[in-house]
Amino acid sequence: MxxxxxxxxxxxxxxxxxxxxxxxxxxxxxxxxxxxxxxxxxxxxxxxxxxxxxxxxxxxxxxxxxxxxxxxxxxxxxxxxxxxxxxxxxxxxxxxxxxxxxxxxxxxxxxxxxxxxxxxxxxxxxxxxxxxxxxxxxxxxxxxxxxxxxxxxxxxxxxxxxxxxxxxxxxxxxxxxxxxxxxxxxxxxxxxxxxxxNLGDYLLAIINTNKPRKLAESKYNERVEECKRALEDLNKEIKVNHLCELNAEKFALHSHLIENETILKRAIHVIKENDRVHLAAKALSENNLAEFGRLMFASHQSLKDFYEVTGIELDTVVDFCSQYPGVVGARMTGAGFGGCAIALVQKGTEEDFAIKLNDFYISKIGYSPTVYLSEIGHGASAI
Structure with missing residues (x-):
């Protein structure tokens, strides 16, 4: 190179x-x-x-x-x-x-x-x-x-x-x-x-759905506004600058203030996703990839059910990953509505994973995804 x-x-x-x-x-x-x-x-x-x-x-x-x-x-x-x-x-x-x-x-x-x-x-x-x-x-x-x-x-x-x-x-x-x-x-x-x-026996698979992300920007702005509305509702009773200042326990005490069901769903994702990051950091520090993978799947499910930013393409990738024995965890990454998902794939199964994912994805979506394999690399540097 x-x-x-x-x-x-x-x-x-x-x-x-x-x-x-x-x-x-x-x-x-x-x-x-x-x-x-x-x-x-x-x-x-x-x-x-x-x-x-x-x-x-x-x-x-x-x-x-x-x-x-x-x-x-x-x-x-x-x-x-x-x-x-x-x-x-x-x-x-x-x-x-x-x-x-x-x-x-x-x-x-x-x-x-x-x-x-x-x-x-x-x-x-x-x-x-x-x-x-x-x-x-x-x-x-x-x-x-x-x-x-x-x-x-x-x-x-x-x-x-x-x-x-x-x-x-x-x-x-x-x-x-x-x-x-x-x-x-x-x-x-x-x-x-x-x-x-340290991913040990696993590689980071990056799966491009190859769907243009035409909805991402408008829906992104919509979600930002919905979170602002949730914060305004909560601030009728408590004073917080950001939703993520609340943990799940404190949020549960005040969630009744958010009467709109959609706005409440958005806030639930935000609070629980922030908690998942804390738990994910603990899992990685303990070298517990199984727990980290569980949190990845839970994150995707929340983005699908509560934040509603996944879409059929990303859901199809993660559905396959949840059934594939060589994958310990998977989720969408980024804004959603297309773009990429990530998965932790066991070394030695990556070729089989790519072939079977491709067949599964084509059967549901009609065209192929693209799979890239990566390790976790270093930041900007002189060579």
């Missing part, structure tokens, strides 16, 4: 790369749709990701090239930039724009990106590009950003330059991920801890 990318860089720019960097994609192992409710999430880095090869040039230009897209972009080095359409190079261009607000870049750069994260699958390919660019510039020019500042900078690019209203989890996970560790992150305070996540 490394030598092939170096060869392509030389072919295109007629010079060798000075540095090579890598930033992973991520999945959320458990803790879904509670980040905007002040809850805990448990993402991890995966071994798929984005490579960036870079070298200075004498042209005073930024030259962007990708191994995944045909579009190339060359622009003069200047004090700031604006988004130009929806092409991939706007993500790194936004990072340059943000850094140039307070730092100086003294010379042009040739940049070549290559990623093996499936585009549009919900594994954070955009965050991977942003973080690898920010990490590289921080290293090349000896800027004094710490890792959290690079995360916040990258999130700002996504929010303000790209116009995508994402939370902090994606950029945080791809920057702070460590091999065989999961991150327990409080999305409100940004307090976090790493927990051991």
């Amino acid at each position: 490394k030598s092939d990318l170096e060869h392509k860089f030389f072919e295109h720019y007629n010079q060798h790369p000075e540095k090579i960097y890598f930033s992973p994609g991520r999945v959320n192992l458990i803790g879904e749709h509670i980040d905007y409710n002040g809850g805990l999430v448990m993402p991890c880095a995966v071994t798929m990701g984005t490579w960036l090869l870079v070298a200075p040039n004498r042209n005073g230009e930024l030259r962007f090239k990708s191994g995944n897209f045909e579009e190339e972009y060359t622009v003069a080095l200047q004090s700031g930039y604006a988004k130009t359409g929806g092409e991939w190079y706007n993500y790194p261009l936004g990072v340059f724009n943000e850094i140039l607000k307070e730092k100086r870049i003294n010379y042009g750069l040739d940049l070549m990106y290559f990623g093996n994260i499936p585009i549009g699958s919900g594994l954070s390919s955009s965050a991977s590009i942003e973080v690898v660019t920010a990490y590289a510039l921080n290293d090349l020019f000896n800027f004094d950003y710490d890792k959290l500042e690079l995360v916040l900078l990258s999130q700002k690019v996504e929010n303000e330059f790209m116009g995508v209203n994402c939370g902090i989890m994606d950029q945080f996970a791809v920057a702070f991920g460590e091999r065989n560790k999961a991150i327990v992150l409080n999305c409100d305070s940004l307090d976090y801890k790493l927990v051991n996540c």
Whole structure:
């Protein structure tokens, strides 16, 4: 991989790369749709990701090239930039724009990106590009950003330059991920801890339903509003800033305040999912994958029954996983209504798993899913 990318860089720019960097994609192992409710999430880095090869040039230009897209972009080095359409190079261009607000870049750069994260699958390919660019510039020019500042900078690019209203989890996970560790992150305070996540005899299977996620954004905004309504109802009697400040026991004392049945279902998911993250962290720290897998299945069931964000494609994947003897746990990951599910699949059964899942999924849905296998990888780094 490394030598092939170096060869392509030389072919295109007629010079060798000075540095090579890598930033992973991520999945959320458990803790879904509670980040905007002040809850805990448990993402991890995966071994798929984005490579960036870079070298200075004498042209005073930024030259962007990708191994995944045909579009190339060359622009003069200047004090700031604006988004130009929806092409991939706007993500790194936004990072340059943000850094140039307070730092100086003294010379042009040739940049070549290559990623093996499936585009549009919900594994954070955009965050991977942003973080690898920010990490590289921080290293090349000896800027004094710490890792959290690079995360916040990258999130700002996504929010303000790209116009995508994402939370902090994606950029945080791809920057702070460590091999065989999961991150327990409080999305409100940004307090976090790493927990051991040695999968032992299991691999992380990422199953792309290959369904376009057309409903995800509108339904996401709808769920955010429903949770706000639940909070307003609860605050008639108690004062809380976020639903996840309540545990299940305290919520049960006040849940009568939420009279709308749908709003109550949303709140039940939020409270119980946050509790599941605590239990999942304990299970992993005790190396109890059976219990962790049970919590994964319970999370998916709650997202199906109470939060109603799964859909037939994701449910079909998890239904198969619940019957397959080599799977210890499975759930949807991400916003839902398509995108990906994850499963812990016993090593040695992965080929059989993929074949039988494919047959089962086609019989129900009419087309194939795509299965990717990963271990839990490390965060952004120089190679």
